[in-house]
Amino acid sequence: MxxxxxxxxxxxxxxxxxxxxxxxxxxxxxxxxxxxxxxxxxxxxxxxxxxxxxxxxxxxxxxxxxxxxxxxxxxxxxxxxxxxxxxxxxxxxxxxxxxxxxxxxxxxxxxxxxxxxxxxxxxxxxxxxxxxxxxxxxxxxxxxxxxxxxxxxxxxxxxxxxxxxxxxxxxxxxxxxxxxxxxxxxxxxxxxxxxxxxxxxxxxxxxxxxxxxxxxxxxxxxxxxPKGDLDVTSAxxxxxxxxxxxxxxxxxxxxxxxxxxxxxxxxxxxxxxxxxxxxxxxxxxxxxxxxxxxxxxxxxxxxxxxxxxxxxxxxxxxxxRGSKRTSVSASPTTEENGEEGRRATVIYPLVDLKHASLETPEGRRNPRTDDTAARKIFPDLEHFWTERVNTHDPLPWESQEERSYFKS
Known part of the structure; x- marks a missing residue:
């Protein structure tokens, strides 16, 4: 070479x-x-x-x-x-x-x-x-x-x-x-x-x-x-x-x-x-x-x-994974735009919505939120939830029917 x-x-x-x-x-x-x-x-x-x-x-x-x-x-x-x-x-x-x-x-x-x-x-x-x-x-x-x-x-x-x-x-x-x-x-x-x-x-x-x-x-x-009568398209x-x-x-x-x-x-x-x-x-x-x-x-x-x-x-x-990290890092900005106040209407008890003074994180009243909460309260539901403020059972009527069934 x-x-x-x-x-x-x-x-x-x-x-x-x-x-x-x-x-x-x-x-x-x-x-x-x-x-x-x-x-x-x-x-x-x-x-x-x-x-x-x-x-x-x-x-x-x-x-x-x-x-x-x-x-x-x-x-x-x-x-x-x-x-x-x-x-x-x-x-x-x-x-x-x-x-x-x-x-x-x-x-x-x-x-x-x-x-x-x-x-x-x-x-x-x-x-x-x-x-x-x-x-x-x-x-x-x-x-x-x-x-x-x-x-x-x-x-x-x-x-x-x-x-x-x-x-x-x-x-x-x-x-x-x-x-x-x-x-x-x-x-x-x-x-x-x-x-x-x-x-x-x-x-x-x-x-x-x-x-x-x-x-x-x-x-x-x-x-x-493919062998025998097997379909060729089955491969x-x-x-x-x-x-x-x-x-x-x-x-x-x-x-x-x-x-x-x-x-x-x-x-x-x-x-x-x-x-x-x-x-x-x-x-x-x-x-x-x-x-x-x-x-x-x-x-x-x-x-x-x-x-x-x-x-x-x-x-x-x-x-x-990258988009999830971006959304998590951007969540505080979303709360500043009023999203926190709107989520409050969901987590607050219904009995307190009538008398609660819902305020934004800046301390100001949100009239739109108050109107929405007022429209969502009905008299019969108000009476029902007022009697069950300290009850943890979400379905009390089923328990009552079950007890009445066994008594009978």
Whole structure:
């Protein structure tokens, strides 16, 4: 990958490559255009994934949790980590043309990025399995165990982090003239082990999960077809829409991550034959990989009806909460406009309305209120309520009828 870079490959190692992004590129276009593209991708991915996560968290808090939604939250969290932590590292590397982020980030940049990619692939495979269980279930609701789901997510991340650990073994910060470069150098004594790792690693973390996803999607679509004399219109459109969204997300991740895995495997297996991928293809595959983390939430927001409903309900909740606070804060102003005096005619006893001198909060009589109170008092009701000033029973006649009934 050093065809367009000011650097010569060392001859005393079995493999050499830049880590954390391509460095020492020629030309100003790579230094100015690539960071801008990556920044735009980062902002788009952060906003999209945060919106999806807010909608899913709102549904989980309101008791509308499901296994698919929890796995979707894990997938969006992984995409958020990629665009928030991994892509800025590449943007800084392309802009500086050297490594300026320290030794620790040099050793862990590629390891953490590949761990996120593996976690994405495993999460999509687990989501496909959950979708198949939901579609094939004959009941309206299937058992959902949060602890079991948390165990699956923890297992996915542990497997992803452990499987990518060999990527940190031979990565270090090396001086080059008056600058420093982040490189991966594999000595000849470790070439046999790393050759086997470079063949097994992409197979287990990319090819096998994709085959698993394809097989389960095929079974899901076959089980979703109406059987016998069932009506075709009885299928739920919402389930079909969700299946289409997950199929689109899985297809986008499979196709957009393929160049990255291809260039990564090509560079390592073809190094001994002096046949490495072009620098342009490597940069294109990395940009496409980060774009995938920004495209997935867009697909979910536009096609997944539950997520859109969650955002709408969250927006209505915030809006109603804000309007409620505004109305509470504005209530003293309403009382100053005479509303307090009008409410007094309701809470005062009727026996006192005839002789009470209703006044406004300013101490002045309100003739309109007095006329209203006078018109509301009737002689028979006045006599009734006068006799019952100290009685707390609102329906005395029912008690009297009940007592007379039992006496008879």
């Amino acid at each position: 050093t065809g367009n870079m000011d650097f010569d490959r060392p001859r005393n190692v079995s493999f050499f490559d830049f880590a954390g992004g391509v460095q020492l590129l020629r030309g100003e276009n790579a230094r100015s255009v690539l960071p801008v593209i990556l920044i735009v991708i980062c902002w788009t991915g952060v906003i999209g994934n945060l919106l999806v996560l807010l909608s899913l968290i709102h549904d989980l808090r309101n008791g509308r949790a499901s296994e698919v939604k929890a796995l979707l939250a894990g997938l969006c969290s992984t995409d958020l980590l990629i665009v928030l932590l991994c892509a800025p590292v590449r943007a800084v590397t392309y802009y500086r043309q050297t490594w300026t982020l320290g030794s620790l980030l040099c050793q862990t940049a590629d390891w953490f990025q590949h761990s996120c990619l593996v976690a994405k692939t495993f999460t999509l495979a687990a989501t496909t399995r959950a979708r198949r269980s939901f579609v094939s279930s004959s009941s309206d609701s299937i058992y959902f165990s949060p602890m079991q789901l948390y165990g699956v997510l923890v297992f996915i991340w542990i497997a992803s982090l452990v499987s990518s650990t060999p990527l940190t073994m031979f990565t270090s910060l090396q001086p080059h003239h008056d600058i420093k470069l982040c490189v991966t150098e594999i000595p000849f004594c470790a070439s046999g082990f790393m050759d086997v790792f470079y063949k097994i690693y992409p197979t287990l973390t990319y090819v096998v999960p994709i085959l698993f996803t394809v097989v389960h999607y095929t079974k899901t679509l076959r089980d979703a077809k 739920q459109p919402q389930n079909r829409g969700a299946a289409a969204v997950w199929l689109s997300v899985s297809g986008a991740n499979t196709l957009m991550l393929l160049p990255e895995w291809s260039s990564w495997t090509w560079a390592r297996l073809g190094y001994s034959y002096n046949y490495t991928p072009p620098v342009g293809f490597v940069i294109f595959s990395q940009v496409l990989m980060y774009s995938c983390s920004s495209l997935s939430p867009i697909i979910v927001l536009t096609g997944y009806e539950d997520v859109r409903h969650g955002l709408n309900s969250l927006w209505l909740f915030r809006t109603c």
